[in-house]
Amino acid sequence: MTDVPKEIKKISDHIWEIPKTYKKGMNVSARIYASEKLLNGMDKGVFEQVTNVACLPGIKKHAFCMPDGHWGYGFPIGGVAAFDMEKGVISPGGIGFDINCGMRLITTNLSLKEVQPKLKPLVDFLFQRVPTGVGAKGFLRITEDKFKDIITQGASWCAENGYARKEDIQRIEEYGCIKGADSRAVSEKAIKRGIKQTGTLGSGNHYLEIQTASNIFRPEIAKRFGITKPNQIVIMVHCGSRGFGHQVASEYLVTFNKVMKDLNLGVKDRELACAPFKSKEGQDYYKAMACAANLAFVNRQVILHRVRECFSETFSKDPEDMGLDLVYDVAHNIAKVEKHNIDGSKEEVIVHRKGATRAFGPGMPELTKLYRDVGQPVIIGGSMETGSHLLVGTETAMNETFGSTAHGSGRTMSRTKAKQMVQGDELQRKMENNGIYVKAATMSGLAEEAGLAYKDISDVVDTLEKSGISKRVVALKPIGNIKG
C-alpha cells in the first residue's frame, strides 16, 4: 500500500508535484524527485513534512524532496528549501541535529591488487587510530581559546597546524569555512561537549570506508576527479560536527520554540520551529551553525590526516607517493546564503539542505577553479554492503533545485527491526565472504546498518541521472569499513 497523496501530479517521469491546494497555508507547491517506484515506497512522513515546509514564511519556488527522502525531524531527510533573505526564515529542523554531517572522498594511486594483501592490518590500524562509537575521545588536545579559533577559521586552521596540505582546502565546499561563524553565539556547554571529540567518527551510520572504483561511467570527468582506472583504491569518510553540533542544534531548538510562541506563529511541528532569518535569534543561530559546520570540516580533515598516517605506516611509503588526494568534501546538513536564478534574476537566498547535497554545475564562480569547467563533485554514500557513487553537479540542478541533489540511499527499516533480522557477527562474516572486511565499535551497531535496512542506491542514483540534477561519474564498491 502506498502513502502517496492522490492530489500528486506527475510533472515528468522523475518529478512529482503536490499543489498548494493540498494543505491550508502552503505558500508554494512541493516537488519530489523520484522514480515511480521510489515515490511509491516513500513513507507518509515525507508528504506530510515536505508540505509543512511549503508553509514556512518566505519560501521560494518549491519545497523539494530528493529521491532518497524519508521522514525526518521537521524537514524530511532529503529536504531542500530556499528562503527570502528579508521575509524568510531559518529553521534548525531544515538542517538536522548533526550540523554539516557530510562526505569526503580521497583518491590513491594504489590498486586493489596492492592493497588486498594488507587490507586487514590497514583496517585494524584505521580502527585503532580513528576513534569510533559512543564515548570516544579525539587525539587533538586543545584549549577553549584554540577551539574557538578552530570553529571560526574552519579547515584553514588545519593547514596552518600541519593537518592539511594546502591543496586540500581548495577541495572543500566553501573552502572549509562558512563565513559569519561567531563563537559568541555558541554556549559554553556546546564547547565543553565538543572539545574532546575532534577527529572522531561518531556512531550510527557514520563510517570510514576503503573502496574500489568498480565502474567508471564518464572517464573524462572521472580523470579530473583523480580516478583513472578500474579497481583504483579510494577512501570515503562520512561524519559530522559530533556533540558540538548536536548541542548547538538542541539548544537553539528550545530558543526557536520560544520565539515561535512569542511571535504567535502557529507551530505545526515543534521540530519545524523557525525564526525570521534577519531576527536576532535567526542570526545567532546562523552564526552558531556556521561554527558547527566549520568544526565538521575540521573533523573530517583531521581524520584525513590520520588516514594518510595509517596508509603511510602500513605501506611504508610517503603519503604523497600514494596520492591520498582529497577529491572533495561536501556538506549534506546545512543552511547557506547562496545566489540563485529565481524568476529570471539572480537573488540571494538562504538555502537549507537536510540530507541533501550541493550539486553546483559547470561555470559557477563559487566552485574551485580546479573543477569550475566540469562541475562540483557530488559524493553519495550507500549502505556499507551496496556501495557508493561519485557524481557531478549540473546546470539542471542550478535551474531546478537550487543546485541540490540527494545524499545517500535512505533508511527504510528501523534499527530495532534490522537487529531482529540480522546478527552483527553473522553479518560481519557474510560481508567478509563478499570481500568486505568490517570493524565496528559494537556488533549491534553493525547489525543496525545492514544493507537490507536501506533503499537500493542504484534506484536513487538512476533518478538523479534521469532527472538530470546530477550525472554519474564513478560507482564505488566497499572492501574495508570501520564504523561506530
Next chain:
Amino acid sequence: MKFVYLEDVATADVAFKAEGKNLNELFENAAMATAETLANTKTIKQKVIKRVSIEEEDIEQMLYAFLSEIVYLKDADLLFFSKFDVTINNGKLVARMYGEKVNDQIELRTDVKAVTMYMLKVENKKDKCCATVVLDL
C-alpha cells in the same frame, strides 16, 4: 512497566514510552531508557554522583532538558549513568545521577545525538504518569 522501546515510530532512531506512578518515577524511568540506549546499564558502576537541577514550568520542556543533560554529560565528562533519583517540586527538578566515567568494563551501545521534541509528550494522571520520547541517533 518502567519503559518500552517503540517500533516503527522513528525509522532511523529510537523511540520509547516510559511510565511511573508519579512524575519523579516517570523521569527516572525515562532517564534509564536513555541510559540503556547509550550502554548496558548493568555494566555501569555507581562511582560518581552528579547533581542536576532544572527550573522549567513546562513539564515536557523539563523532560527534554533533563534527558538532554544525560546526553550532554556523556560527551562533556564521558560519564555514563545507571541510577537516577529525581525530585520534582513546583517547576523545579533536582536529580542525583549515579554512574562512572567511560572505561573498558562498560558495554557501550550507540551514540545519541539529541533528545528530540518529536511526539514528546508527558501525561500526568492521578495514579500513573507516562511519556513518549524520541532520541536522534
